[in-house]
Amino acid sequence: MEWCAPPARLWGMGGAPEARTTPSRENEMSEKSYRDAIRDAMMEEMDRDANVLIMGEDIGVYEGTFRITAGMLKKYGPKRVLDTPIAEAGMVGTAVGMAMLGLRPIVEMMTMNFAIVAADQILNHAAKVRYFSGGQVDVPMVVRGPQGAGVQLSAQHSQSFESFYAHFPGIHVVAPATPADAKGLLKTAIRGNDPVIFLESAALYGMKGEVPDDPNFTVPFGQSRVAREGKDVTIVSFSRMLQLSLAVAAKLASDEGIECEVIDLRTLRPLDMDPVYASVTKTHRAVVVQEQWKPFGVAAEIAANITETVFDELDAPVARVTGEDVPMPYARNLELLATPHEPEIERAVRKVLYKT
Amino acid sequence: MEWCAPPARLWGMGGAPEARTTPSRENEMSEKSYRDAIRDAMMEEMDRDANVLIMGEDIGVYEGTFRITAGMLKKYGPKRVLDTPIAEAGMVGTAVGMAMLGLRPIVEMMTMNFAIVAADQILNHAAKVRYFSGGQVDVPMVVRGPQGAGVQLSAQHSQSFESFYAHFPGIHVVAPATPADAKGLLKTAIRGNDPVIFLESAALYGMKGEVPDDPNFTVPFGQSRVAREGKDVTIVSFSRMLQLSLAVAAKLASDEGIECEVIDLRTLRPLDMDPVYASVTKTHRAVVVQEQWKPFGVAAEIAANITETVFDELDAPVARVTGEDVPMPYARNLELLATPHEPEIERAVRKVLYKT
Amino acid sequence: MAKAKKESDSAVLDAACAPEWTEILKQMIFIRRFEEATEREFRKGKIGGYLHVYIGQEAVASGIVGALQKGDAVFCGYRDHAQALSLGSDPNRVMAELFGKGTGVSKGKGGSMHLFDVEHGLYGGYGIVGGHLTLAAGAAYAKRYQGSDSVVVCYFGDGAMNIGSFHEAMNMAGLWGHQGMCPIVFVIENNGYAMGTSVERHSALTDLAARVRAYDIAGEKVDGQDIFAVRGVADRVVRQVRETGKPYCIEAVTYRFSGHGAADILQPYRTKEEVEQHRHRDPINILRKRLGEVCGLTDDDVKAMDEWAIERAANAVKFAEESSQPAPDELFADVVAEHGPRPVSEDERE
Amino acid sequence: MAKAKKESDSAVLDAACAPEWTEILKQMIFIRRFEEATEREFRKGKIGGYLHVYIGQEAVASGIVGALQKGDAVFCGYRDHAQALSLGSDPNRVMAELFGKGTGVSKGKGGSMHLFDVEHGLYGGYGIVGGHLTLAAGAAYAKRYQGSDSVVVCYFGDGAMNIGSFHEAMNMAGLWGHQGMCPIVFVIENNGYAMGTSVERHSALTDLAARVRAYDIAGEKVDGQDIFAVRGVADRVVRQVRETGKPYCIEAVTYRFSGHGAADILQPYRTKEEVEQHRHRDPINILRKRLGEVCGLTDDDVKAMDEWAIERAANAVKFAEESSQPAPDELFADVVAEHGPRPVSEDERE
Numbered sequence A, B: 001m002e003w004c005a006p007p008a009r010l011w012g013m014g015g016a017p018e019a020r021t022t023p024s025r026e027n028e029m030s031e032k033s034y035r036d037a038i039r040d041a042m043m044e045e046m047d048r049d050a051n052v053l054i055m056g057e058d059i060g061v062y063e064g065t066f067r068i069t070a071g072m073l074k075k076y077g078p079k080r081v082l083d084t085p086i087a088e089a090g091m092v093g094t095a096v097g098m099a100m101l102g103l104r105p106i107v108e109m110m111t112m113n114f115a116i117v118a119a120d121q122i123l124n125h126a127a128k129v130r131y132f133s134g135g136q137v138d139v140p141m142v143v144r145g146p147q148g149a150g151v152q153l154s155a156q157h158s159q160s161f162e163s164f165y166a167h168f169p170g171i172h173v174v175a176p177a178t179p180a181d182a183k184g185l186l187k188t189a190i191r192g193n194d195p196v197i198f199l200e201s202a203a204l205y206g207m208k209g210e211v212p213d214d215p216n217f218t219v220p221f222g223q224s225r226v227a228r229e230g231k232d233v234t235i236v237s238f239s240r241m242l243q244l245s246l247a248v249a250a251k252l253a254s255d256e257g258i259e260c261e262v263i264d265l266r267t268l269r270p271l272d273m274d275p276v277y278a279s280v281t282k283t284h285r286a287v288v289v290q291e292q293w294k295p296f297g298v299a300a301e302i303a304a305n306i307t308e309t310v311f312d313e314l315d316a317p318v319a320r321v322t323g324e325d326v327p328m329p330y331a332r333n334l335e336l337l338a339t340p341h342e343p344e345i346e347r348a349v350r351k352v353l354y355k356t
Numbered sequence C, D: 001m002a003k004a005k006k007e008s009d010s011a012v013l014d015a016a017c018a019p020e021w022t023e024i025l026k027q028m029i030f031i032r033r034f035e036e037a038t039e040r041e042f043r044k045g046k047i048g049g050y051l052h053v054y055i056g057q058e059a060v061a062s063g064i065v066g067a068l069q070k071g072d073a074v075f076c077g078y079r080d081h082a083q084a085l086s087l088g089s090d091p092n093r094v095m096a097e098l099f100g101k102g103t104g105v106s107k108g109k110g111g112s113m114h115l116f117d118v119e120h121g122l123y124g125g126y127g128i129v130g131g132h133l134t135l136a137a138g139a140a141y142a143k144r145y146q147g148s149d150s151v152v153v154c155y156f157g158d159g160a161m162n163i164g165s166f167h168e169a170m171n172m173a174g175l176w177g178h179q180g181m182c183p184i185v186f187v188i189e190n191n192g193y194a195m196g197t198s199v200e201r202h203s204a205l206t207d208l209a210a211r212v213r214a215y216d217i218a219g220e221k222v223d224g225q226d227i228f229a230v231r232g233v234a235d236r237v238v239r240q241v242r243e244t245g246k247p248y249c250i251e252a253v254t255y256r257f258s259g260h261g262a263a264d265i266l267q268p269y270r271t272k273e274e275v276e277q278h279r280h281r282d283p284i285n286i287l288r289k290r291l292g293e294v295c296g297l298t299d300d301d302v303k304a305m306d307e308w309a310i311e312r313a314a315n316a317v318k319f320a321e322e323s324s325q326p327a328p329d330e331l332f333a334d335v336v337a338e339h340g341p342r343p344v345s346e347d348e349r350e
């Protein structure tokens, strides 16, 4: 399974992006990597709207540590593709100002770990200025970049930030699991009028999938997706863990006839729980899967919502599959222990089925 | 009820701290405000250990915006009571370095809202350096300060940060609800060997309560407390909302004979759920109360844990009482709508009792 | 530091320009009276939260804003009433904002620290010290990107210069300025203190204008109590920044006569004598005296202005008082764009 | 900027001191060979994560560390192997750390970016650019507070100078320095690039040493390829900082011969010629040539050293290879103090 293979050993070594397919007709699809889907979304929107620009560290001359922006400086020039100093707060803050004045900046974080440095600019400024101005300004901007555990990147470079951001009103938080969603959700983010935290899974950059060619293809926020139908257990996830969940569902179905329904949340804020409730009403059992630390993580919110809303439908407590509650260790053996994998998901499915 | 009265209209106007009682014998108690309990804890520990020092904005010459540090500069001198520039990242970062070298710095944030600026220094440095150094350093430090909704402080100055910090391993997160706990937990924080995020409720600074005089009185981390016994419903809370919960419990008991058991979590990390499970096993119903936004907040984690662990004991889904999911508005009428109050807690209790 | 002597004189004061300066005096008197009214209303409990007034610093707001034109944008900290009034915001609506009323400039949702009036060029009012500097630098980039010749003015205090976002904003502005892409005037409101911490105690280098050289940005000091000096520098600098697209920094040396905020009663960090001393250089008196000397402005003229100002401030209070609180459903408005992405409910789902 | 000419000469090189300098040459050759080995092992997949080597910059680590004494503390970024080796860390354990083995200096939990060896004065190894500067400033304060005369050395790159925490650290160090409470030497490893962004493109003011004047901190440039120059400045500066408790900043102008990290293959930001040009000023050759001229060091002497270095690096690889991975329960160790507050289980509860 390509997407659960270890990511390119070094994030920076992703190889050159593929040549872009020429724009083609509606309803047609092309096979694209998650990386190229992101790149296509940005370039299509830059072609469409001169207000869209991108800024970040080493996105221009260096062509991006993940090469997502390769060739963009050449195509759009230095006024639209801005190499910045190492100044994440500065990048986000200036983007807020640009957005208030009508531009649509995309800020690429080399990795989302560095965005913590910009937390104040995101959480106290981008997320709130519309509100405390009484709605006088739009803040159309995207902060995007890779996150999640890689291979031996250690404690400061391996984190995921869904719950960190999604706690705060005033921003949208997106975490796509497929190339098509990466593209469609990013286009929605760029066209929207609010700050969007767009959390890419570095480990999925190489994953391929069918992506609609239609340049007006977008995926709306707040629409969870049934990624696989099933009747026995509901698995709720997003981003890379969605792919692991699908693998487990496929295995359990073929090996043991256990039919998991797998739901992809896509966006954590807005959070669309309705398909989850509908599913649990059918399966009566739920497992929530996330990569990051358990305490105060995404899975807690999902589990609490399920219990709150469809309590009487539940035949078992909602199970959470999460990373271990430790800073990410460097040693590969410890790192593998720290992150959730298929066996843990499988175990959780059995647990809610009382098949242990 | 003093503690649910609006806080001193302006946080900065807390008045002078009371004269400290002379150290007295074991087992004796004095009535103290939450503010003075914090102040006493710091001064006793500074008296006890020369490695303890305090730094912050306007804590010395200005004597602290909440006057918690009034007189300390005079008593301990400028090497132990450091007025810093407006540089929260600098304050926290330098404290980490001091702590690694054996000092025990206390960093006072004027309000915890400003600590977002220091998020990287807290979450990527203080919380992780012990781990990625393979345990070569202790990081004994406290970041403390007031938080929570005040009166019309608007969106950037009204936030609570329990779930924001408690998601991250490597730090302890404390949120005391009473003067005694404020003192006892802060002393544990100062004597410990890890970074502690000590979240004070600005609205409780004036609240009075009995505090042990014993200078060795401490309250351990990770020990939730049954603040009121009851048999009908378990209310789980912490910090100021614990006091509101107790008020509701008292009212419901005297008016209607509904006996709520109220549990004070005291520390969110480590989180001690055992008394909660024991209580729910008795009451079969639980309400969790927090001041901050519902999505990805503390109450989700508590609710998820309860459901996970004592699912079969529950006669109703766990209810969450939280603030509204909006940046804090300035206008007083909107602010009152945005924050949870006794009626909402009461309503939640009735809901889990199916008495609506 | 170059002294702004020449400009001070170049702001020629003669019969021809007397009406303009008289108008400026009137505005400054009004700002003073307005601020005094806010302090009173705060003490009465009509204004909540934090309140930071501009008393003593009026020439800095009026002097810089006077050099601006339509399309220019202003960002400032929480000490923002004077900027709003100088830019032409309706005083009634500014006061209503402080009262938390729905008629306020920010619909009552921002309060004293978050005045916004985009129509008049005011892009806020921010409460995190230094946090708005990066926003302002980005706004300046946007102006040039959009092909406009507008400039951005960003006000901040001496204390704000020590926080990281100051540094990042300055370096980025400096770099963008090399490409002519950052038409911004940074205005240091150096009132000697960050809350209770004096400049010598919070800044390793106390020559604040000199600090911006580290970013290849030119800076100069100006006497912030002398509106002639401020306006003179501002006229020149704003013109230059508009032409070049390069940032510039003005350090206005001023003093706040009131406490840091309404809660700063004791003021243990300064003596009454120190404050008294600075009151001798009240920016309103400096302008008034000069207008008296050169244009024959009389005490009666000033008295009339003052009465007008007091009444106008009182009217603003009355307007604020009589306005309604925001409607309850305002609580949920303006969190995210109503015209942007939003959750899709079941029936809308395809 | 004052040139460090005099010190360069004052690091007298004659028969008397030849053994010391020969030892330094040996160390630098070893660092080079060690780094080359890490690059090879990285390509073999034995080393994971990010790998940033010091090739070309060796004189900066060796030259500054040489001026230190026991009790001094060193903080650096992720480009930290050379500092560890210069401070006397066991190369076997450094290599084992890169291999993620339990015998590593940080027990295999930190990796290349997080080398720690507190016993030898190394306080890490940090991965967030600029994040460690504040830590180092605090450590310097602690040293004085504790009454010691130790100093702290803080290494960082040219790119790190643009992030907020640089600014906050510098201003606080400057202020504490006024009280003699901040004995720290800031060392800018100016290798011309932050990843692929040249100094002119990331720093509005390219004279980096001059930037620290904004914090009332003295700074000077030194030729970072010339170990005599570096050591000369370091000896003087470290002595001065130890005496005064005031911060000082050394800008070591250097160049990295390898890519930014092991993944930086294409290097579109610089030409092969540029790299070639700088290779003519290889710090090892500069020292080697000088020792040949003055002390008669022969090619055979150097060859012997080199063989020793290659073997020692190979031994480190062997040691690392043969060491065991950390025990699984190490996963949960060192998150918080085992000797500090911790959750209390039911039976311990009173």
Ligand SMILES: Cc1ncc(C[n+]2csc(CCOP(=O)(O)OP(=O)(O)O)c2C)c(N)n1
Pocket: B057, B086, B088, B110, B114, B117, C079, C127, C128, C129, C156, C157, C158, C159, C160, C161, C163, C189, C191, C193, C194, C195, C260
């Ligand atoms: C990041 C941050 N830290 C602390 C504060 C609290 N605070 C509000 S105003 C202020 C002093 C600011 O001084 P200065 O920049 O000189 O502006 P002035 O008030 O003198 O106009 C402080 C410390 C804050 N609002 N934000």
Ligand SMILES: Cc1ncc(C[n+]2csc(CCOP(=O)(O)OP(=O)(O)O)c2C)c(N)n1
Pocket: A057, A086, A088, A110, A114, A117, D079, D127, D128, D129, D156, D157, D158, D159, D160, D161, D163, D189, D191, D193, D194, D195, D260
């Ligand atoms: C806050 C932050 N932003 C971005 C990065 C990614 N990054 C790692 S090293 C680096 C370049 C640093 O350049 P410099 O400070 O000059 O050090 P050098 O690598 O040249 O030694 C960047 C951008 C990071 N680690 N931390």
Ligand SMILES: [Mg+2]
Pocket: C157, C158, C159, C189, C190, C191, C192, C193, C194, C195
């Ligand atoms: Mg000031």
Ligand SMILES: [Mg+2]
Pocket: D157, D158, D159, D189, D190, D191, D192, D193, D194, D195
């Ligand atoms: Mg560099």
